[in-house]
Amino acid sequence: MTLASPVLLIEGLTRYFGALSALNGVSLMIAPRERRAIIGPNGAGKTTLFNLITGHLAPSTGRIRFDGAPITGLPPHAVARRGISRSFQRTNLFPKLSMLENLRLAAAADGRGSYDLFGSIERYRAPLDRARAVAESVGLLGRLEEVAGRLSYGEQRQLEVGVALATSPKLLLLDEPTAGMSPEETQRMTRMLEGLPREVTLLIIEHDMDVVSSLADRVTVLHYGEVLAEGTFDEVKADPRVYEVYLGGAG
């Protein structure tokens, strides 16, 4: 595949819920700077894959390596500190805090200053600057002081991605970032993601094939917890099995 050693290496990942195997022997290799889309029908195991990577769920079997080091079994905050950040399929913000504070908390999560008991947050410029920069890139700069819970649905989805981005991750996992967005909002989000520095490796779960085709270098198709196909968007689209289980119904 690529010469560079993979950022993310997943081997034989399996997760059971009772008798159901939500994920079944999935192996995956993501190269540095790659933008990979994960597609597949509802219940295919896409979100479960993310939950396993970020430590929100423990795998039944299988191994995950990030940046050459094993991260299997680490708690979510430790995974995040290594440089993996995620957005959630169901919006997961700090609804009573201002938008700026939502982003600042994420940007300050490297721990420096977080145990400062008597200082002020203004003393720490870097997280504040990062929060403002992210607000600008997700198109919310005008509403910094607005309480997150009062933003429109579309704005909350933008902020959801913003919070994930604010931690300055090496690997960004986005779980259906455009779900429920209007076509204009989806386009704006796609452009924003396209504009991200290439150093940020991207793994995106997405149902909108326009977003997938304009964003992804490669596409992995999950079906019943297994990798059904993998390749460029055109290769995957031309695969009759993929058409049958997914694109036929969705397209």
Place this chain on the structure above:
Amino acid sequence: MIVRLLGVGALVAAAAVFPAVAGAYPVKLLQEILVWGVFAMSLDLLLGYAGMVSFGHSAFFGIGGYVAALALKQSPHALSALVLPALVAALAALVIGFFSIRVSGVYFIMLTLAFSQMFYAYAFQVAWLGAEDGIIGVPRPRLLGLDLANRTVFHLYLVVLVALAALVLWRVVRSPFGHVLRGIQENEGRMEAVGYAVQRYKLLAFVIAGTVAGVAGSLYTQFVGSITPDAFFWTTSGEALLMVIIGGTGTLWGAVLGAAAFILLQSLVSSYTERWMLILGLTFILFVLFAPGGIVGALRGRVGRRA
């Protein structure tokens, strides 16, 4: 900001000179409010900022009270009055917190309650803590050459310490750490997901709150001159919770207002009727139903939210 500082300064000054214009009973009431105010503020750090409903905060109040009583009887100095009670309370909070923060919600409530009731049962039984009579005849300390047995000196000492405790907590809730606590209260899962080791922050908050509660307990012993197992009893935690909720959570000064309302109402009502608990219950129900933001919330609603 300036207006606020002046306002707080005026309040502290008024509290300091209060004995010059008021009789012995009102002064006693004010001192009681101050001591309970510190205790309630320390609980508000958990309840109103970190979102941790502790029903065992009396453990640290009692520990501070008993350590102060034992130590002051040995040697009536500042070390006994303040340093030791704070240290032992901090240590106890570290241990209790270590186990309690592993669970949340109802389980956290039950676990903290259970710990505090263990202390109650122990203090109630053992002779070296005076069993059910507690420890009486505790002398007030000498501090920086000042004799706190003197009523005026003791009052000033109390006002200064309470102001200091309020200042410390006020700085803490506005600090980066305080902001982390608010994030945890709002959405613990997302804090974890962006990289905060949530448990560590909760434990630190628990230790800070326990330490300040220990100081409050010690001040209580010095104020009353004795300490009984009741300090550990769950009603002590319950009353502090009521004060914070009646005053308004997540504001600190609401806790002090709540303590004032609680203690004034108690002294007023119990001089007319035996049914203090009934009146208290009704007041609480009315607050929860009609002023869920507590006294502070109601005041803000009236004045209009300040930006």
